[in-house]
Amino acid sequence: MNTYLVGTLWLVGVSITTLAVVVVLRRWRRDSRPLVDISVLSAVFSLAGMLFAIVAAFVFIDVWSKAAEARDATYSEAQAVQLVAWSANGMPAPERAEMLGLTRDYLREVVEQEWPRQAAMGVDENAQGWRLVQRMHEVAARNVEQAEDAPAAVESLLQARQERLAQADARIGEATWFALLVGAVLAALPIFFFPFDRALPQLALTATVASMITLLLFTIQQIERPFAHGRVPATAYEETLTRISRP
Structure with missing residues (x-):
C-alpha cells in the first residue's frame, strides 16, 4: 500500500479516536471544572512532552543516520566486487573469464533480486548471492599462485556482504518501541484534562x-530499516557493473 495513503489513514484514525475521547470526556464533565490544579496540569504536560520529545529525537537521529551507514556499506561492497574482478587479471584466460562472469552475475543478482526484497523489508539468507561468492572463492583458491590477492579480495567481499545484510535487517528493538508508544500516550494524556469552555478549541x-x-x-x-522503501538505491552496484568489461 502507498506510504502516503497509509500515513494519512493513521493520522485520520488517530484524530477521530482522540476527538471521540474528548467528546466523551466533555459530556462526562459538563461543569468544565478542572480535575487538578491547572498549573500542575500544565507542568505535567510540559514535562511529559519534553521527555517524550527527547527520547523520540534520539531514536529518530539514530534511525536516520543508519541510512548513511547503509549507503557507505553498498559502496564498500561494490568496491570489493571491483577488487575481485581486478584480482583475476593474473589468471589464465578461462579462469579470468569465469571470475569476471561471476562478478557480473553477482552485481545483477544484488540489483535485480536482492534489492527489491530489501525494499520490501525482507532478507533472503539463502540467496543466490551467497552461492556466487562461494564460486568466486573456489576460483580464487584454484589460482592462488597466479593471483595471490584473489582470496583476500573475495574475503573482503564476503565481509562487506555480511555487513550490508546485517544492516538490512536492523531494527530499533521492541524495548525502544515500547518506550516510544507508552511515552506518546503519557505525553498526550494531560491535554484531555485541560478545562476548555468551548469544545472547538x-x-x-x-x-x-x-x-x-x-x-x-x-x-x-517507515525509516526504521535503512533499505526499506528505496531509501538507499543500488547505484554503487550499477556503476560497478558498467566498469567491469567483458574479457
Missing part, C-alpha cells in the same frame, strides 16, 4: 497534538 488542539505524535512515530517506523 479543545478538539482542534487535541487532534493537532495527537496527529503530530502519530506522524513522528509513523516516520520512525
Whole structure:
C-alpha cells in the first residue's frame, strides 16, 4: 500500500479516536471544572512532552543516520566486487573469464533480486548471492599462485556482504518501541484534562497534538530499516557493473 495513503489513514484514525475521547470526556464533565490544579496540569504536560520529545529525537537521529551507514556499506561492497574482478587479471584466460562472469552475475543478482526484497523489508539468507561468492572463492583458491590477492579480495567481499545484510535487517528493538508508544500516550494524556469552555478549541488542539505524535512515530517506523522503501538505491552496484568489461 502507498506510504502516503497509509500515513494519512493513521493520522485520520488517530484524530477521530482522540476527538471521540474528548467528546466523551466533555459530556462526562459538563461543569468544565478542572480535575487538578491547572498549573500542575500544565507542568505535567510540559514535562511529559519534553521527555517524550527527547527520547523520540534520539531514536529518530539514530534511525536516520543508519541510512548513511547503509549507503557507505553498498559502496564498500561494490568496491570489493571491483577488487575481485581486478584480482583475476593474473589468471589464465578461462579462469579470468569465469571470475569476471561471476562478478557480473553477482552485481545483477544484488540489483535485480536482492534489492527489491530489501525494499520490501525482507532478507533472503539463502540467496543466490551467497552461492556466487562461494564460486568466486573456489576460483580464487584454484589460482592462488597466479593471483595471490584473489582470496583476500573475495574475503573482503564476503565481509562487506555480511555487513550490508546485517544492516538490512536492523531494527530499533521492541524495548525502544515500547518506550516510544507508552511515552506518546503519557505525553498526550494531560491535554484531555485541560478545562476548555468551548469544545472547538479543545478538539482542534487535541487532534493537532495527537496527529503530530502519530506522524513522528509513523516516520520512525517507515525509516526504521535503512533499505526499506528505496531509501538507499543500488547505484554503487550499477556503476560497478558498467566498469567491469567483458574479457
